Amino acid sequence: MRKFPGNNGVDKIKIEKDLLLDQQMLAAENRRILDRFNVKMIDIMGSVGTGKTSLIQQVVKQLKSNYRIVVINGDLDTTIDQERIGSCGVDAYQINTGKECHLDAVTVRGMLKQINLEQTDLILVENVGNLICPVDFPLGAHRRLMVISVTEGPYVARKHPAVFMEMEYVAINKTDLAAVMNVDVGELIRDIKGIRVNARVYPISCRQQGGLGDLATALLEDI
Amino acid sequence: MHEFGITSRIVNTVLQAAAEHKSTQVLEVELLIGRLTFLNPAQVQYSYELLARGTILEGSTLIIEEIEGAVRCMKCQRINSLKLPPQGCYDPFPSFCCPECGGSVEIIQGKECLVKGAKMI
Numbered sequence: 078m079r080k081f082p083g084n085n086g087v088d089k090i091k092i093e094k095d096l097l098l099d100q101q102m103l104a105a106e107n108r109r110i111l112d113r114f115n116v117k118m119i120d121i122m123g124s125v126g127t128g129k130t131s132l133i134q135q136v137v138k139q140l141k142s143n144y145r146i147v148v149i150n151g152d153l154d155t156t157i158d159q160e161r162i163g164s165c166g167v168d169a170y171q172i173n174t175g176k177e178c179h180l181d182a183v184t185v186r187g188m189l190k191q192i193n194l195e196q197t198d199l200i201l202v203e204n205v206g207n208l209i210c211p212v213d214f215p216l217g218a219h220r221r222l223m224v225i226s227v228t229e230g231p232y233v234a235r236k237h238p239a240v241f242m243e244m245e246y247v248a249i250n251k252t253d254l255a256a257v258m259n260v261d262v263g264e265l266i267r268d269i270k271g272i273r274v275n276a277r278v279y280p281i282s283c284r285q286q287g288g289l290g291d292l293a294t295a296l297l298e299d300i
Numbered sequence: 301m302h303e304f305g306i307t308s309r310i311v312n313t314v315l316q317a318a319a320e321h322k323s324t325q326v327l328e329v330e331l332l333i334g335r336l337t338f339l340n341p342a343q344v345q346y347s348y349e350l351l352a353r354g355t356i357l358e359g360s361t362l363i364i365e366e367i368e369g370a371v372r373c374m375k376c377q378r379i380n381s382l383k384l385p386p387q388g389c390y391d392p393f394p395s396f397c398c399p400e401c402g403g404s405v406e407i408i409q410g411k412e413c414l415v416k417g418a419k420m421i
Contacts, residue, residue, distance in 0.1 A: 086421050087327060092317050096309050097337060097413040178302050209338050210302045213411075238393030239336060243407075274397035275404045 100214055103182035107189065107217025114194035117300050118202060120216050123224030125206035128250040130158045131283035132224055132292075133201050137165045139293040144198040149188050151180040151205045158203060168192075179211040180204050199297075208233075212240055219300050226250040227260040234268035241272045246279075248292055253282040303339055306413060307347035311357060313415050318356055323420035326360045330417050335384050336369040336410030360418075369410025371396070375403030382410065 111118050123129050130150070137146055148169040150158035153176065162169035170188050172180060185202065192200070202218060204211040208225075215221075223244040225233050228251055234241050241247065247269050255262050266278045277295060281288035314329050329348075333339050341364045348362045369382035378400050384390065398405055 087419050088321060088323070088421070089417060089419050090317055090321055090323075091417045092313060092415045093417070094313050095412055095414040096306055096313065097334075097411055177305055213302070213338050235393075238390060239338070242336075242393075242396040272393060272396050274395065274402065 097213060100182055103186070104215035104217035107182050107186055108219075110186075110189055110194070111200075111217065111219075114197070116194050116197050116200060117220075117297070118200040118216070118218040119220045119222060119296055120202045120204060120211070120218035121222050121224060122204045122208075122211045123206065123226075124208040124229060127206075127224045127226040127229065128283050129203050129206070129224050130161050132248060132250060132281070132289075133162060133203055134165050135283050135286060135289045136201065136293050136296075137162070137167055139289055140199065140297075141165070141167060145196055146199045146201060147192050147197050149180075149185065149200060149202045151184075151203055153177075153205065174205055178205055178207045179214045180216060181214045182216050185216045208237060209240060212243055220246055220296055222246040222248060222296065224248045224250055225265075227252060227255045227258045227262065227265070230258070231260045231264065232268075234265060234272060238272045241269050241276065244269075244273065244276060246277050246296065249278065249280045250283055252280045252287065253285045303343035304347045304351075306339060307344050308351055310344075310413075310415055311348065311351045311355070314357060314418050315355060317418060318420055321420060324356060326357045326418055326420045328361045328363060328419040329357070329415065331362060331364050332367055332412050332414040332416055333364055334367050334369065334410035334412035336382070336407060337413060339413060341366060356420075367409060367412060370408050371398075371405035372408045373398035373401060373403045373405050376401045379408065380405070 121129050133148055146167045148162045150169055151172045153174055156171045159169040159171035172184055249265055252262050262280050269276050269278050279288055279292040281292055318326055333341055345362055352358045372379045382394050
């Protein structure tokens, strides 16, 4: 391949490597590891402050008598979430990404090595607070849940259709504040279903502990 | 937002290919980005220039081709393209179901970030 006369020494090289497809393959490897140990994993995504940690705390409360649960918390910095989840009586592992706006399959693989998978039924992953970026980076989870809340205003689904197009499960948190925020939860649900006809949308309130039983049941149904 | 991270993987992929070919200078890199990814080509371009500095990619041209999204109906198997309107965003967004039978659809094109190839010396 070296410097043939007539092409000024320029070689045209085929590379054909898809970096996002690579991510999907790494995620599929994670899935195989989880399936080997019969562990289910749920990737919980959402903007900063939508209540992902609160939701996990509530879901843990609902499920911990029947499932051995481990939580992975992703954040740029601090172990605040790990401590919050730890106080619920389950093991929590913190990933600090420094500057990265999402978790990826490789980081999660590192965590899977640390977790005793034989003694685990369910892993809840709290992704880095970000509505958009984690969508491009599957982790190998059996379910992906997007958490939004009424405090982001009434247009969050309509403004981010390409995000909701990929989300089968959506939780709308802080519904107890809907009236104060002047947000119509029914309209948010219609927006989400308008983008993705088979989306499963669960209005919840972590503060008032509303709707969480239905959500937890739905997340584990036929998993 | 994650363009810098993904672009550093692009640069590493090309550097690896260049090393395999014992290249001393990369002149041009061809990249394909799907319109259903959350990658902004302008930011990829900017990150590329920064990340190429000090490597054999410095000064090379990154050619980015964008590809439209397409979905296939899981019920009637019909394929529909999600063509991006001239204003550069989907407004209104095409409903994520089959326009023919209303069935659920899956994405079959538009999620690419493909390093196609490179010209190097």
